[in-house]
Amino acid sequence: xxxxxxxxxxxxxxxxxxxxxxxxxxxxxxxxxxxxxxxxxxxxxxxxxxxxxxxxxxxxxxxxxxxxxxxxxxxxxxxxxxxxxxxxxxxxxxxxxxxxxxxxxxxxxxxxxxxxxxxxxxxxxxxxxxxxxxxxxxxxxxxxxxxxxxxxxxxxxxxxxxxxxxxxxxxxxxxxxxxxxxxxxxxxxxxxxxxxxxxxxxxxxxxxxxxxxxxxxxxxxxxxxxxxxxxxxxxxxxxxxxxxxxxxxxxxxxxxxxxxxxxxxxxxxxxxxxxxxxxxxxxxxxxxxxxxxxxxxxxxxxxxxxxxxxxxxxxxxxxxxxxxxxxxxxxxx
Numbered sequence: 001x002x003x004x005x006x007x008x009x010x011x012x013x014x015x016x017x018x019x020x021x022x023x024x025x026x027x028x029x030x031x032x033x034x035x036x037x038x039x040x041x042x043x044x045x046x047x048x049x050x051x052x053x054x055x056x057x058x059x060x061x062x063x064x065x066x067x068x069x070x071x072x073x074x075x076x077x078x079x080x081x082x083x084x085x086x087x088x089x090x091x092x093x094x095x096x097x098x099x100x101x102x103x104x105x106x107x108x109x110x111x112x113x114x115x116x117x118x119x120x121x122x123x124x125x126x127x128x129x130x131x132x133x134x135x136x137x138x139x140x141x142x143x144x145x146x147x148x149x150x151x152x153x154x155x156x157x158x159x160x161x162x163x164x165x166x167x168x169x170x171x172x173x174x175x176x177x178x179x180x181x182x183x184x185x186x187x188x189x190x191x192x193x194x195x196x197x198x199x200x201x202x203x204x205x206x207x208x209x210x211x212x213x214x215x216x217x218x219x220x221x222x223x224x225x226x227x228x229x230x231x232x233x234x235x236x237x238x239x240x241x242x243x244x245x246x247x248x249x250x251x252x253x254x255x256x257x258x259x260x261x262x263x264x265x266x267x268x269x270x271x272x273x274x275x276x277x278x279x280x281x282x283x284x285x286x287x288x289x290x291x292x293x294x295x296x297x298x299x300x301x302x303x304x305x306x307x308x309x310x311x312x313x314x315x316x317x318x319x320x321x322x323x324x325x326x327x328x329x330x331x332x333x
Contacts, residue, residue, distance in 0.1 A: 026171060027171050027172070027173065029170070029171055030168055030169065030170045031168070031169050032137070032139055032166050032167070032168050032169075032183075033166070033167045033168070033169055034138060034139065034164065034166060034167075035165065035167055037165065038164040038165050038166065041164055043159050043161075043162045044162060044164050044185075046159045046162075047142065047146075047158065047159050047162045047185060047186065048069055048142070050156070050157065050158055050159065051069060051142070051145045051146070051149065051158075052066050052067075052069060054149065054153065054156055055078070055082060055145075058082060058085050058086070059078070059081055059082060059085065062081055062085075064078060064081060066078060069138065069141055069142065069145070070136050070138045070141065071136065073133065073141055074103075074107070074133055074134050074135070074136045074141075075097060075103040075106065075107060075134075076093075076097065076103060076104075076106040076107030076108075076109075076110045076111075077096075077097070077103075077106070079107070079110050079111070079114070079133075079144075080093060080106065080110045082148070083110060083113065083114050083117075083148070086148060086151075086152040086153070087113075087117055087152070089113075091109065091110060091113055093106050093109045093110060094106055103134070104130065104134050107130055107133060107134055108130045111128075111129075111130055111133065111144075114144070114148070117151070118147050118148070118151055126143075127139075127140065127143035127144075127147075128140035128141065128143050128144040139164075139166065139183060139185075142185055143185065146158065146185060146186060158186050159186060160186055160187060160188060161184075161186065161187070161188040162184075162185040162186040163182050163183060163184045163185060164182070164183055164185065165180060165181070165182055165183075166180070166181050166182070166183045167179070167180055168180075168181065211304070211308075214308065214312075215236055215308070217315075218236065218308070218311050218312065218315050219233055219234070219236060221315050221318075222245075222249060222311070225249060225252050225253060225318075226245070226248065226249060226252065228252075229248060229252070231245060231248065233245060236304070236307055236308070236311065237302045237303075237304050237307055238302060240299065240307050240310075240311070241273065241277075241299060241300050241301075241302050241307075242264075242267045242272075242273040242276060242277075242300070243263070243267070243273055243274075243275075243276025243277035243278075243279070243280055243296075243299070243300075244263070244264075244265060244266075244267070244276060246276070246277065246280045246299075246310065246311075247263055247276055247279060247280050247283075249314065250280055250283050250284065250314065253314055253317075253318050254283065254287060256283065262279065263275065263276045263279055264276055270300060273300045274296045274297060274300050277296035277299045277300055278296040280310070281294060281296060281310070284310065284313060284314075289313040289314065289317060290309075290310070290313055291313070292309055294306045294309050294310055
């Protein structure tokens with residue numbers, strides 16, 4: 001069925017699209033093609049709409065308007081502005097590129113920086129390339145934009161489980177050969193329900209040099225709050241592992257009165273430490289402070305990322321509320 005000329009005729013009305021594609025292909029060359037049935041798929045159209053509205057919202061201050069993902073992004077200009085806005089960095093590339101050669105050179109520089117940011121330590125093959133984007137390959141452009149959205153705007157409500165049928169055309173000595181396949185553009189809902197990466201995943205992966213500065217800010221914050229109890233922290237990873245300071249900090253910030261019988265003030269075993277940290281995490285969850293799941297065992301085992309996630313949830317809420325008095329209350333049941 002894949003190479004059936006009748007199938008191709010049904011996908012390309014009057015053979016016009018097929019003939020145009022065949023004329024573009026050199027012998028031995030392959031090219032992916034979206035048949036009309038795929039282009040007209042409602043979820044595929046919705047994905048383009050969401051991405052276009054997102055780009056236009058991001059670039060509104062720069063008075064940039066995208067009307068077609070296929071036609072407007074190939075020369076690197078809009079991708080240049082979008083990546084700079086999302087990543088918060090300035091790329092040293094020419095602002096205006098008028099010739100095809102300079103446009104391709106600009107696109108190459110923009111994608112090189114983009115790919116570094118998106119891949120990090122992940123060496124999975126990319127689903128786009130300079131050639132594909134420059135040649136207005138809609139599939140490649142969509143893969144790129146979805147990756148940018150997932151990396152920089154994970155809350156963007158992309159339609160789930162968008163997949164389209166793709167025809168790969170190959171020019172051979174005996175004529176045009178075709179193969180059908182299905183291309184997945186967005187995650188299925190089951191995948192999307194899994195915990196997503198958060199700011200600390202990206203911080204440790206892409207900017208490890210900034211981890212120290214974040215820790216110093218949180219240590220200062222904790223010590224200001226714990227001064228009245230005569231306690232101080234120098235090492236977040238080790239001193240928070242038994243859960244004692246963490247519970248006392250939560251009590252100070254959230255106004256809880258924690259009875260000593262509810263936790264181990266001087267834990268003598270990993271089990272007692274896990275008990276303390278589990279109680280602390282339950283309090284934070286009840287208050288709606290944890291955005292990401294954290295295991296008590298990870299903190300007891302001195303995992304710096306998990307420890308920072310928990311502390312940052314308190315830091316973020318109370319940093320601007322210094323000096324606010326709250327009446328003590330019992331921990332929520």
